[in-house]
Amino acid sequence: MVFTDNFSAPELVSLKNSLKQRGVKYAAASFVDVLGRTKAKTVPINHFEQMMRGSELFIGAALTGMPQTLRDHELAAVPDPNSATILPWNHSVAWFSSDLYLRGAAFEGCSRSVLKRSLADAAALGYRLNLGIEAEFYLLKPGNEGAWQPVSDRDTLPTPYYDFPTLLDNFAWLDELVEAMNDLGWDVYSFDHEDGNGQFEIDFNYCDALKMGDRYTFFRLMAQEYAKRHGYIASFMPKPFAQQAGNGAHFNLSLTGEAGENLFVTADDPRQNGLSKLGYQFIAGILQHAPALCAILAPTVNSYKRLSAKNSQSRSTWAPTHVSYGTNRTNLIRIPPGGARIECRLPDSACNPYLATAMVLAAGLEGIRANLDPGEAHGENMYEYALLELQQKGIAPLPRTLGDAIDALATDPLGYEVLGAPLFDAYLTLKSEEWETYCQHISTWETDQYLRFF
Numbered sequence: 001m002v003f004t005d006n007f008s009a010p011e012l013v014s015l016k017n018s019l020k021q022r023g024v025k026y027a028a029a030s031f032v033d034v035l036g037r038t039k040a041k042t043v044p045i046n047h048f049e050q051m052m053r054g055s056e057l058f059i060g061a062a063l064t065g066m067p068q069t070l071r072d073h074e075l076a077a078v079p080d081p082n083s084a085t086i087l088p089w090n091h092s093v094a095w096f097s098s099d100l101y102l103r104g105a106a107f108e109g110c111s112r113s114v115l116k117r118s119l120a121d122a123a124a125l126g127y128r129l130n131l132g133i134e135a136e137f138y139l140l141k142p143g144n145e146g147a148w149q150p151v152s153d154r155d156t157l158p159t160p161y162y163d164f165p166t167l168l169d170n171f172a173w174l175d176e177l178v179e180a181m182n183d184l185g186w187d188v189y190s191f192d193h194e195d196g197n198g199q200f201e202i203d204f205n206y207c208d209a210l211k212m213g214d215r216y217t218f219f220r221l222m223a224q225e226y227a228k229r230h231g232y233i234a235s236f237m238p239k240p241f242a243q244q245a246g247n248g249a250h251f252n253l254s255l256t257g258e259a260g261e262n263l264f265v266t267a268d269d270p271r272q273n274g275l276s277k278l279g280y281q282f283i284a285g286i287l288q289h290a291p292a293l294c295a296i297l298a299p300t301v302n303s304y305k306r307l308s309a310k311n312s313q314s315r316s317t318w319a320p321t322h323v324s325y326g327t328n329r330t331n332l333i334r335i336p337p338g339g340a341r342i343e344c345r346l347p348d349s350a351c352n353p354y355l356a357t358a359m360v361l362a363a364g365l366e367g368i369r370a371n372l373d374p375g376e377a378h379g380e381n382m383y384e385y386a387l388l389e390l391q392q393k394g395i396a397p398l399p400r401t402l403g404d405a406i407d408a409l410a411t412d413p414l415g416y417e418v419l420g421a422p423l424f425d426a427y428l429t430l431k432s433e434e435w436e437t438y439c440q441h442i443s444t445w446e447t448d449q450y451l452r453f454f
Contacts, residue, residue, distance in 0.1 A: 007081045009049070015081055016048040025092040029056045029077040030217075031100055032111050034065030034427060035299070036352030038221050041077060042093070054078040054101055060109070065430040067109040067422035076101045083214050088180035089225050097214040108420040111354035115213055118358040118418060122255070122365060127263065129361055132206030132252035132341075133216045136349055137223060138198045138235040139170055148240070150198030151232055158313045160197055167193045170200070177226045178202065186215060195318060196244035206252060206341075209361070213353040216249070220349075236349035238298070239305040243313045246306030247349035251360060254341040255282065265340040271377055273327065274339025283325050283333050283342060284374040285367020286360060290323045290332060290346070291408035292415055293363060294399045295431060297347040297356045301402050301438045306348055309383040316383070320345050323396045326378030332398070335377065346398075355419070362418045403435045 007015075019027070027048050030040040041056040054076035060068030068075070079096030087093045100110035107113065122129055143149035152169035160166065167174070178188050187205035194201045202219075206212065223234040239246040255263045255278065264279035271280075286293065298307060306319050309330075318329055325333035325342075334343040347356050366372075382390075387397070399405040406428060409415045416424045 007052070012049050012052050012081070015084065016045060019048070019084070019086070019094050020045055022086060023091050024086060024094045027051055027079075027094045027096065029079045029098045030095050031077050031098045032217060032352060032354065033063040034109075034111065034352065034355075034423070034430060036111065036217065036350075036354070037064070038217060039063065040095070045094075052079055052081065052096075060100075060102075060107075065426050067426035073103055075107055080214075083211075085184060085218060087225075088183060088222065089229070095218065097217070109423045109426065111352055112210075112213065114419060114423065115210060115354040115358040115361075118361045118365075119210060122361060125365065125368070126258055127255045127365075128257075128260075129209040129357075130206050130254045130256060130341075131209040131212040131357060132203075133212055133347075133353065134201055134203055134248065134250040134252070135216065135219055135223075136194055136199065136201045136247040136249065138196065138237070138240055138247065139173065139200060139227060139232055140198050140235055140240075141232050148233070148235070152198075155193075155197045157197070159195070160193055160199075161195045163193045167200075173226060173230050173232065174200065174202075176229075177223060180222060180226070181219075194245060195316070196241065196246075199245060199247070206254075209357050213357055216353040238300060238303040238348040238350050242305070245316075245318055248306070248319065248345060249347045249349045249351055249353075251344040251347050251357070252336075252341050253282075253344060253360065253364070255279075255364075262340055264342065265338065269339060273335045273377060274337070275335055275342070276339070278368060279335075279339065279342060280374055281367045281370075281372055282364035283335075283367065284372035285363040285365065285370070286333060286344060287323050287325060287374055288367065288372065289359075289363040289412060289414050291396075291399055291405065292412035293346060293359050294405035295402070295409035295415070296359045296427075297344075297351050298405065299352070299402075299431065300348075300350050301434060303348050303350065304399070304401050304405075307346075307398055307400075318345075320382075321398060322382055322390055323398060324378050324382055325374055326380075326382070328379060328381065330382035331378055333374075358418050359414070362414060366414070401435070402431065403439070406431050406435060 026042050028040040028042045029051050043051045056077050057074040060066040060075045061070045077098040078101050079098045083097035085095045099112050100107040140148040141151050152166040155166040181188050191202040227234040257263055264276055266276040269275050308317055309321050320332035324331045327335055
C-alpha cells in the first residue's frame, strides 16, 4: 500500500469522521483514463483509511489507452485528501481525485501524475501555474427520429450569443448547477448562452493548475448528472452540429513567483499589451509546439471540424485555424486587456485536462528556457486572410485532421518527454487507430455524393 502524502493517520481518521457527520456513507477513489473520462472504485466509509492508502486495485488493461497488458500488475488508486468533494446531487458519496501507483511507485501512465511532473519542472524554476478553464457545452433533449435539439423550442436564432430569453428557458437546470458549483467554493462569476443553439458557457474562478484539472474533470461529471435529472444531456462533443459553434475549453494561464506575484503582467511592455517578456517567451514556446499540442488539446476526429473559420451560421466559429497570437479571438493565443494572463483557445471540451495542461506548460517552459520570442502580435482578423497571404507572413496553419496532428506529435520530442515512453506510445497507438477507423468509415455524405456519380 501507498501512504497518502502529507496526511497522518489521525488526520485521515478526522477527515473520515467529518465526512460521516455530514452524512457520507461511501467514498470514491476516482481517476481518469487516457481520454480523461472519469472512473472510480467506491468503498463504504468504514473502509476509508484503507482506500486512502491505496487499497483499491484495478486492472489497468481494462481502461482505454492505459499502457498496460493483462499480464501486468494491478494499479492502485491513491486519493488526494485535499480533493475531497461531496457529490452535490448525492450527499452520501464523497469523491476523491486520485493518483495511480504501480507496485508502490507513481505509475508513469497516470494523467494526473503527468501534470504533477510538469508542475514540478515549473516549481524547480521558481514558477507556479494558475489556470482557468472556460466550460462550454450543449444542453440538449431528445428530438424526432433520434435527433438531439435545444431544450428551448424558441432557441432558433441564427446568432443566439448572449440570448437571455432562451437562457431563462434553461434556468432551472442552470441554477441547480451553478448553485452546486458555488457551494463547492468554485466562485462562478458568469454564465451565458453561447453562439450555438442550446450552447452555454459557465465561467468560474481560476486556481492552481492541478486543482483546476480536478475541477474540470468533476464539472463534466456534475453537468451530465444534473442534465440527466431533467431528461437532458450535457454534451462536451467538440462540434456536435455542422453549422453551429463548437465547444471550446479555453485555457487562461498565468505564472506566479514563489511569493504569489503575477509574472506575466508588466507596465513596461514595448508592444503595449501589458505582458512581460516571460509571458511572451511562454507564448512562443506554445506556438513552436502547436501542431503537436493539437493531438492532445484537440484529441478527437470531430475536434478538427471545430478548428475552422467557416461552418457557423453566425459567420464566426471563434476557433483558431493558424499558429498565431494576438489581441483578438481569431488567434490561437489571445492576450486579454491588461496582460495578466494569456488565453490559449486551442483546447476543446473533450480534452484530458491533465495531459493538455501538462503539454501546454511544458511548451511554455521551453519557450522561457530557450528565450524564444513570438514576434509581433496580430490585432487583425486572422479569418480574413487567404491561405497564401498567411503563408507569405510566415504563419503556419494548424493541422487539418487528427491524422495530421498525430503525425506532428509523433515527430515532436516534447510529447515523449512530457508523457513518458509508455503513455506516449499508448496514446499514439490509440489515436492512430481512431483515425484509421474514421478513414475507413463510409458516411452518408459520401453515398449521397458518389453512389450515382456516373
